[in-house]
Amino acid sequence: MTAHFAVFGHPVAHSLSPRIHELFAAQCNIALAYSTTDTSTRGFKDSFETFIALGGVGANVTAPDKAAAFEFCTRHTHRALRAKSVNTLFQRNGEWQGDTTDGSGLLRDLRERLAVDLHDARVLLIGAGGAANAVAPALLDAGVSQLMVANRTRARAYDLIDALADENRTRACTIEELPSQGMFDLVVFAAAPADSAQCDAWPISMVSEGTTFIDLNYGARALPTLTWAAKAGVTRLSDGLGMLVEQAADSFEIWHGVRPETADVYAALR
Numbered sequence: 001m002t003a004h005f006a007v008f009g010h011p012v013a014h015s016l017s018p019r020i021h022e023l024f025a026a027q028c029n030i031a032l033a034y035s036t037t038d039t040s041t042r043g044f045k046d047s048f049e050t051f052i053a054l055g056g057v058g059a060n061v062t063a064p065d066k067a068a069a070f071e072f073c074t075r076h077t078h079r080a081l082r083a084k085s086v087n088t089l090f091q092r093n094g095e096w097q098g099d100t101t102d103g104s105g106l107l108r109d110l111r112e113r114l115a116v117d118l119h120d121a122r123v124l125l126i127g128a129g130g131a132a133n134a135v136a137p138a139l140l141d142a143g144v145s146q147l148m149v150a151n152r153t154r155a156r157a158y159d160l161i162d163a164l165a166d167e168n169r170t171r172a173c174t175i176e177e178l179p180s181q182g183m184f185d186l187v188v189f190a191a192a193p194a195d196s197a198q199c200d201a202w203p204i205s206m207v208s209e210g211t212t213f214i215d216l217n218y219g220a221r222a223l224p225t226l227t228w229a230a231k232a233g234v235t236r237l238s239d240g241l242g243m244l245v246e247q248a249a250d251s252f253e254i255w256h257g258v259r260p261e262t263a264d265v266y267a268a269l270r
C-alpha cells in the first residue's frame with residue numbers, strides 16, 4: 001500500500017521535498033506518494049484536516065506554518081517544545097504528534113558536510129522568526145560559547161533569547177548594532193529571502209576568512225547573502241540545501257524507522 005505524505009506552507013511550488021523523499025523511498029524500497037499543499041488560501045489547519053480525511057499519514061511543514069503545526073499537535077517531542085516549532089507531523093496511538101528536525105538537520109550539515117567545529121564557537125544568528133526559533137536551541141546544545149541574535153527589531157530578538165532561557169550564552173542586537181559586535185566563527189542567515197537586501201548594511205568586520213557562512217534558504221534565494229559573504233572574504237559558505245536534505249532524512253526516519261543515506265541525494269540536487 002502506498003503511504004501519502006505532503007509538505008504544507010506558502011509558497012511551496014518550488015519545494016524540493018517531494019523529489020528528496022522520492023529519492024529516499026527508492027533507496028529504501030518504500031512505496032510512498034509525496035505532494036505539496038499551499039496553505040495561503042485555506043490556512044494550515046483546514047488544509048491539513050483535509051489531507052487527513054483523504055488518507056494522509058505524515059507531513060512536513062515549512063514557513064509560515066510551523067507555529068500553526070505546533071498548535072495542531074496534541075503531543076510534542078522535547079525539541080519541538082523547546083523550539084515551539086513543528087516541521088514534522090506523525091501519528092502515534094491515534095494522536096498527531098509533532099517534532100522539529102530543522103536543528104538536527106542544520107547541525108549534521110555543518111559538522112559532516114562543512115566540517116564545522118561548533119564547540120566554543122561564537123555564532124551570529126540573523127533573523128528571529130520561525131526558522132531562527134527552530135534552529136537556535138540546537139546551536140546552544142552543540143556547545144557554542146555565544147549565540148548572538150540580530151534582527152531588524154530589537155523586541156523580536158529579545159523574545160527569542162528570552163525563550164531560550166540561557167542568559168550566560170545568548171545576546172541580542174539590531175542589524176544596525178552589528179558593527180560593534182565583533183567577529184563571529186559562524187554566521188547563520190535564518191531570515192526570509194526578502195530580508196537579504198539588508199546584507200548591504202552588514203559590517204565586513206563580523207566575518208573573517210575563517211568564518212563559516214550559511215544561508216538557510218537555498219538556490220537562487222540564497223545568492224544575495226552568499227555573494228556578500230564571498231566579497232567579504234569568507235571561503236567556507238553554503239546555502240541551506242544540505243540542511244534541507246538532512247532534516248528530510250530525519251523526518252523520513254521518524255515515519256519509516258530507517259534513516260536514508262544523504263550524500264547521493266544531495267549530489268543529485270546540487
